[in-house]
Amino acid sequence: xxxxxxxxxxxxxxxxxxxxxxxxxxxxxxxxxxxxxxxxxxxxxxxxxxxxxxxxxxxxxxxxxxxxxxxxxxxxxxxxxxxxxxxxxxxxxxxxxxxxxxxxxxxxxxxxxxxxxxxxxxxxxxxxx
Amino acid sequence: xxxxxxxxxxxxxxxxxxxxxxxxxxxxxxxxxxxxxxxxxxxxxxxxxxxxxxxxxxxxxxxxxxxxxxxxxxxxxxxxxxxxxxxxxxxxxxxxxxxxxxxxxxxxxxxxxxxxxxxxxxxxxxxxx
DNA sequence: CGGCATCCGGGGTGATACTG
DNA sequence: CAGTATCACCCCGGATGCCG
Numbered sequence: 001x002x003x004x005x006x007x008x009x010x011x012x013x014x015x016x017x018x019x020x021x022x023x024x025x026x027x028x029x030x031x032x033x034x035x036x037x038x039x040x041x042x043x044x045x046x047x048x049x050x051x052x053x054x055x056x057x058x059x060x061x062x063x064x065x066x067x068x069x070x071x072x073x074x075x076x077x078x079x080x081x082x083x084x085x086x087x088x089x090x091x092x093x094x095x096x097x098x099x100x101x102x103x104x105x106x107x108x109x110x111x112x113x114x115x116x117x118x119x120x121x122x123x124x125x126x127x128x129x
Numbered sequence: 130x131x132x133x134x135x136x137x138x139x140x141x142x143x144x145x146x147x148x149x150x151x152x153x154x155x156x157x158x159x160x161x162x163x164x165x166x167x168x169x170x171x172x173x174x175x176x177x178x179x180x181x182x183x184x185x186x187x188x189x190x191x192x193x194x195x196x197x198x199x200x201x202x203x204x205x206x207x208x209x210x211x212x213x214x215x216x217x218x219x220x221x222x223x224x225x226x227x228x229x230x231x232x233x234x235x236x237x238x239x240x241x242x243x244x245x246x247x248x249x250x251x252x253x254x255x256x257x258x
Numbered sequence: 259c260g261g262c263a264t265c266c267g268g269g270g271t272g273a274t275a276c277t278g
Numbered sequence: 279c280a281g282t283a284t285c286a287c288c289c290c291g292g293a294t295g296c297c298g
Contacts, residue, residue: 030159049260087259107229111158116150118153177280194281
């Protein structure tokens with residue numbers, strides 16, 4: 001038993017049809033920067049734009065903006081702008097986003113634990129070639 | 130409490146440094162087709178190339194091959210070829226892959242349940258604009 | 259500080275054809 | 279059936295410049 005009844009109920013015959021809404025959401029939350037942003041916000045503490053940029057190391061302004069707008073449109077991230085100068089904007093997870101994050105953290109934990117071994121294996125395999 | 134101690138222990142100061150092995154593994158398992166392949170194999174039943182192509186609807190031959198080789202190199206997917214004609218090749222999850230899949234299924238369950246609402250919201254938001 | 263608009267270059271992607 | 283090879287294209291994503 002590795003596939004849940006929920007999954008079976010929703011996708012009895014093909015995991016994901018190419019036009020299924022799940023595909024869209026899947027692409028959003030598993031996007032390169034989407035996962036990092038959600039995870040950074042998973043601590044529960046609102047983060048500012050500049051903080052997010054540091055947390056998701058390597059992200060460009062454009063991609064961070066794009067990612068945040070995408071997640072906001074999906075109702076996963078909340079954006080609160082205080083109209084002061086200099087501007088102060090904070091991002092946090094919505095209730096929905098927090099529930100999603102709960103399911104992402106165990107996955108990230110696993111990856112964090114096993115990534116070194118996996119990359120190590122790959123390196124050896126590459127060296128053997 | 131939304132971020133685990135494991136995650137904190139491994140990434141005390143930045144979720145993911147840009148050169149961290151986790152980034153590589155993360156990109157692999159959250160790649161567009163990687164998730165679908167892992168999930169398709171998560172049932173535990175070995176699948177043939179052509180079955181995988183049908184399950185991951187929309188995947189091209191090239192990307193399926195690329196994805197499978199990547200996951201195989203990561204030690205997540207096992208490839209067994211029976212040298213008969215016509216060729217018979219079966220893919221399944223390794224023990225490591227199965228453990229990863231266990232952590233992906235809850236995430237996919239959540240997405241499967243909430244994707245319609247999310248896409249629906251996005252549609253409404255777009256219409257409102 | 260927190261964005262958005264524009265340009266543009268490279269590589270990821272898909273279609274097609276071919277093979278063991 | 280299960281792939282590899284080749285190629286053309288498109289779009290992701292970075293860099294830059296400007297604005298509230």
